[in-house]
Amino acid sequence: VPMPVRYTDAPFLLPVENVLTITGRGTVVTGAVERGSVRTGDRVSVLGGDGEPVETVVTGLETFGKPMESAEAGDNVALLLRGVPRDGVRRGQVVAAPGSVVPKRRFSARVYVLSAREGGRTTPVASGYRP
Incomplete structure (x- = not known):
């Protein structure tokens, strides 16, 4: 598997x-x-919830418990967000540069499901499947 391209300029x-x-x-x-x-x-903006995007500021940044000044594509990070309540953000949402993401409710996708021989599923994916 080739190394992924890191989009650091986006x-x-x-x-x-x-x-x-x-x-x-x-x-x-x-x-x-x-x-x-x-x-x-x-x-930054927190998007993907039911309401409007939430504008906030990154007040702290860490990776694996070590404080950092910056992070870039490929880094695993923890961001401390100013004024965002705990219930104001959840898994599956995104944090993005303001104005860079437009939320959508529908999309089209092409999906490749690994076969059992490739280390994937042994049963088919049926219409309406949810993990």
């Missing part, structure tokens, strides 16, 4: 994998930076 995008609360500090989201880069002090 606008920042982080799919949220986990959400934590640090008492006295605020809400932390974790995930792998999909594209671009982010620094402490950068303005």
Whole structure:
């Protein structure tokens, strides 16, 4: 499998994998930076919920417990977000550079499902399947 291309010049995008609360500090989201880069002090938007995007500022950034000034595509990070309540963000949402992502409700996709011989599924995927 070839190494993935790291899109460091594109606008920042982080799919949220986990959400934590640090008492006295605020809400932390974790995930792998999909594209671009982010620094402490950068303005970002939290998108993908039921309402409008939430604008906030990155007030802290860590990777594996070590404070960092910046992170770029491919890095696993934890972002401390100013003024975002714990219930205001959840897994599956994204944190992105403001104005760089437009939420959609529908999309088309081509999906390749690995066969059992390739290490994938042993049963077929039927219409309406949910993991």
